[in-house]
Amino acid sequence: xxxxxxxxxxxxxxxxxxxxxxxxxxxxxxxxxxxxxxxxxxxxxxxxxxxxxxxxxxxxxxxxxxxxxxxxxxxxxxxxxxxxxxxxxxxxxxxxx
Numbered sequence: 451x452x453x454x455x456x457x458x459x460x461x462x463x464x465x466x467x468x469x470x471x472x473x474x475x476x477x478x479x480x481x482x483x484x485x486x487x488x489x490x491x492x493x494x495x496x497x498x499x500x501x502x503x504x505x506x507x508x509x510x511x512x513x514x515x516x517x518x519x520x521x522x523x524x525x526x527x528x529x530x531x532x533x534x535x536x537x538x539x540x541x542x543x544x545x546x547x
Contacts, residue, residue: 485509
C-alpha cells in the first residue's frame, strides 16, 4: 500500500512460483522479496530470475550470511521494521539507476 500511495504500480504475489511467473511475464522494474517465502526464500527468487533486476530483500532477521548472499546477488538487504522513508528512498534510488 505504501508503494501504491507513492504512485508506483505494484504486483504482489504469494509464492515463489507466482513471483517467478510475474518476473518472466511482466518484466517488472524492481523486485522486493521477503527472505521467508514458504518452502523457498526471496534469494532463490532473485537467483532464478531470467534477467538482472534491481532487488530489495526484507527480513526480520539479522543474518550476516543471508545479507552476504543477498549482496552477492546484487540485492539490498533491509531488516524489519523498515521505516517507510527508508524504503521509498531506496526504491527511488534503484529505479533511477
